[in-house]
Amino acid sequence: MKTNQIFLFLSLFIIVGAIAFYGGMKYQESNQRNNFLNNLKGGGAPGMLGRTTGQNGNRVGFRPVNGEIISTDDKSITVKMPDGSSRIVFINDKTIINKAETASREDLKLGVKVAVFGNMNTDGSMSAQNIQLNPINSRREN
Structure with a gap:
């Protein structure tokens, strides 16, 4: 019984981790797409993704x-x-x-x-x- 609980806990932990990883990847992809489009609207170059702003x-x-x-x-x-x-x-x-x-x-x-x-x-x-x-x-x- 105790072995089944450990197995169930580890399985859920791995599944939740995989879903979180996948969600994070999709979030980052959408951020990069939005940054690229914002740079183009503002006259920036595509190579400027992720740069910080100054004065x-x-x-x-x-x-x-x-x-x-x-x-x-x-x-x-x-x-x-x-x-x-x-x-x-x-x-x-x-x-x-x-x-x-x-x-x-x-x-x-x-x-x-x-x-x-x-x-x-x-x-x-x-x-x-x-x-x-x-x-x-x-x-x-x-």
Whole structure:
């Protein structure tokens, strides 16, 4: 009799554990789907899933900066954004700069429209991973 009770308890424990595991997997799948869709609605990139938010609710990590170059030097450019604010963007040797074809730092001139993709720094500046010259969105604005 005691053996039957132990067997019954272990069987129920395993069944409840399996159901809980399955439920947790389904919950996580729905979370990932919702996060993906929320990132797309907010203009985020699919690779940003699970990233935390920073100041003003902006996502920390890979975010685009769009606007016009208003200042440039060897290590950075300053981009005036459509809302009138500006953002410092740091450039290094690994930063890819392109137009329809690959471009270089010499193509980063004042007045050029850009879309910058990279990681946001805690001070509000950005470290660029990719800079697109004359992006499609800025052409529609003109």
